[in-house]
Amino acid sequence: MSPRSAVAVRTVLPPWLAHALRTQRGPVPWSAVTRGALAAGPLLLAAVLVDRVGLGVVAAIAAMLAGINDRPGSRRASVRRLGAPALAGAAGILVGTYAGDHAGAVALTVVLTGLGLLAGGMSAIGPVASGAGTQLLVAAAIGAGMPVPEAGWARALAFLAGAGWLLALRLVLPTPGSMTGDFRFDGERDAVAGVYDAVAALLGAAGTQHALARRAALTAALDHAQDALTGPRLRSRAGSAAERRLRAQYASALPLAEAATALAWAGEPVAERAAEGPRRLAAAVRENTPTGPLPAPSRSAPALRALDDALLHAADAFDQGQGADLHTRRRGARDLLRAAFGAGGREYGLRVALCFGASAAIAQALHHSHWYGQHSHWYWLPATAVFLVKPDLGPLVSRVLCRAAGTVLGALLFAAFAAVLPRPEGLIALVAVCAALVPVSTRHFAAQTAVVTVLVLALVMVGGEPQASVSRIVETLLACAIVLIVGHLPMPGERGGQVRARLAVAAGAANAYLSHVLDGRDGPAGSDDRAARWTLRREAYRTLAEARTAIALAAHELPALARHTEGTDEVAAVLERLVDTTTACAVHLDDTGRLAPGHRARLAELLAELAVQRERAGLSAPAA
Structure with missing residues (x-):
């Protein structure tokens, strides 16, 4: 090939490797970082001061797990997103502790396998149920294997206290820059404003190759707003005036979204004037101000007439601020059971049960054979397998690669920190720093694994155990092998x-x-x-x-x-x-x-x- 015709050849990575290298983008969630810094570290310090280190470790672990679920959104949505997994985790601690105390190795493995089957089926219901299933299994493994002197009920209460403390911070602390109106509704306002912005973006993309992507973005914005407004009311049963206003603003966006979708479907460009109205509505929601005059679009086509009517309705609803139907998901017990015990839930449950049960059995066998030496935390192996077997965290090979790389990096970093930090104050400070980094690290599974590895190893040392970086690496690699094998085993029924x-x-x-x-x-x-x-x-x-x-x-x-x-x-x-x-x-x-x-x-x-x-x-x- 001559120099003039030479071109750079770009290597196309296979999908499974490309996903492992992909990182999410977005602004730093400073509010979540602040909550993380105020959660696990202070809880652990308070426990050390009152000589209840074991319970402090359990509470810090609960706060860490809650921090992983502490994603952007409204306060009302966080009650369910953080609270439901915390309750499941407390139940897991209770069951795991009593099973570990009173059951032999075989019976304990059977109990943990049964929990894996239940939690795996639950995880197929949705993100909140998946988070609850994860914490149920992780806490059950911790309860069964962590050497904490306190009784099971005390551990469960400590777990609830740790997660509850982070949830309390989420509900009470204002978000920076959110003091417009009632700060408790900053997440709701941002979510509803995002819907109007997405409508404007879709109208601007009508007739272009970007219309399909903009319509998908509108769906995501509507889903986010629906979740943000769905949950327990934060004041009274009837809801405050701010809540009613937000509900009206969300409901007014639905006919706008419908008209914008119809215009994009027609495949013809829309005048810029049509998108200006939704943009002004987005600003009114975000700044908690009246809408002011809205430019009316042309009424030359059915979809444009629908858009104009929807704008007029929105302006009226914004002024009146009356509550409206949120058009929420109406999924009854039958739908939830179908998701949990249907084809998807069964396959998911079987794989989780096999991975969790097999890793628990192997870990106990190694523990009783004294392979662990001076380290007694066999529960790390099944707890690691739980995160690896969760398909909602990414494809299987991507999860395994990221988990292995993150664990090795985190263990090496902790070994360096442990050699120079004073104990326990230096390790407690390290826990606080890592807990603050958890919300940022969720952008990539390897980064999250590295941060969590440092945090967990620091908790272990504060609890009185020796430095355990090497065993952490070995157990993680063993869990990776177990999950890879089980993930490729044939299962009853149809794959996928x-x-x-x-x-x-x-x-x-x-x-x-x-x-x-x-x-x-x-x-x-x-x-x-x-x-x-x-x-x-x-x-x-x-x-x-x-x-x-x-x-x-x-x-x-x-x-x-x-x-x-x-x-x-x-x-x-x-x-x-x-x-x-x-x-x-x-x-x-x-x-x-x-x-x-x-x-x-x-x-x-x-x-x-x-x-x-x-x-x-x-x-x-x-x-x-």
């Missing part, structure tokens, strides 16, 4: 069950939304329950986003695992186009009372394509 289950739920939601739009519209706009339509629309887009996430993770597995979900991405893409078309049909029906021939033809084309793609992917048709 979690992806297929998510896609089946999304297909059912899309079908319900389409049926409502087509069957519920026999006349002009106003004869139908739009609130029900918006609820179905939200569920359709939300379940599609969840399916897309599961598909993307599965696609980054090794080829031996990724092949089991081949074709599912194409099915999800067709479902998204179908839901977008359904939204466009709904807006058109509101305006004219009947479907245009182009809409009918597009629906028929998409339904036929969906049937073909489902057959190629080996998926059954959803129930009507």
Whole structure:
């Protein structure tokens, strides 16, 4: 090749390796950093001062685990996101302690395996349930193996105290720069304003190649706002005026989102004037001010008329500030049980149970054979396996690589710190620093592992045990091997069950939304329950986003695992186009009372394509 024609050849990494090297971006969560610094370290110091070091270690571990779940969002959402896993962890501590005290090695392994099966099925329900399942198993292993002199109930209370302290900090401390209005609703205001910004971005991208990505961003913003506003009220049963205003502002964004989606579906550019209204609404939400005059878009098409009507409704709702239906997810016990014990939950539960049980059995066998020498923390092995076996933390090989690299780095760093820091005050300070770094380290699993490794090793030494960096590395590598083996074992039923289950739920939601739009519209706009339509629309887009996430993770597995979900991405893409078309049909029906021939033809084309793609992917048709 001549020098003139020579080109740089870019190496394309395999998906499983590319995912391991990918890092999330975003601003530093200073509020979470502050809470982390005020949580584990001070709790441990207080315990040392009153000579209850063991309970202080348990409380610090609980605060650390809560810090991992301390993500951006509203205060009300944090009650469930932090509180539910904390309760599960306290229950795990209780069960693990009494099982460890009164059961032999075989019986204890059976108990832990059963907990793994239960927690694995729970984790298929959703992110909060997954966090609860993780803390249940980690705390059970700690309760069974950590040498703490206090009784099980005292350990459980210490665990609740540690997580509860971080949750209290989350509810009480204001966020920097959030003193506009009632600071307790800063997360809600930011989430609702983000919806209006996403609507404006979608309108600006209409008719361009970026429209699909902007529509996905709008779905994510709506999901985030829905979660931020869903949860316990922070004042009274009826809610404060600020809460009612936020609910009205969120509800007013739904018809705007619907109109913007219909305009993007049409594929024609929209005048800049149309996006200015949502931008001003976003500023009004964020600054807690009146909307002021809003520029009206052209009313030359059904979707533009719907956008104009939605802007007028939003301006009126902003001024009145009356509460409205949040169109929240209505998942009953039957839906939750189906997720936990369906195909996805069963596969997930079996793998978690096998990994947790096998690692507990191997760890106890090594412990009783005195392989551990002076180190008695056999519970590290099953606790490590819990994090490694969780597919919502990333693809299997990516998790293993990041965990191994992070553990080695963290153990080496701690060995250096332990050689120079005074004890216990230097180690307590190290715990505080690491707890503050946990919210930042969650951007990459290897970084999170390194920070947590240093923190845990420091806690072990404060508890009176010797430096354990070498055993920590060995046990982590052993857990990596166990999870890799179990992750590639054949399981009863069809592989890729979690992806297929998510896609089946999304297909059912899309079908319900389409049926409502087509069957519920026999006349002009106003004869139908739009609130029900918006609820179905939200569920359709939300379940599609969840399916897309599961598909993307599965696609980054090794080829031996990724092949089991081949074709599912194409099915999800067709479902998204179908839901977008359904939204466009709904807006058109509101305006004219009947479907245009182009809409009918597009629906028929998409339904036929969906049937073909489902057959190629080996998926059954959803129930009507």
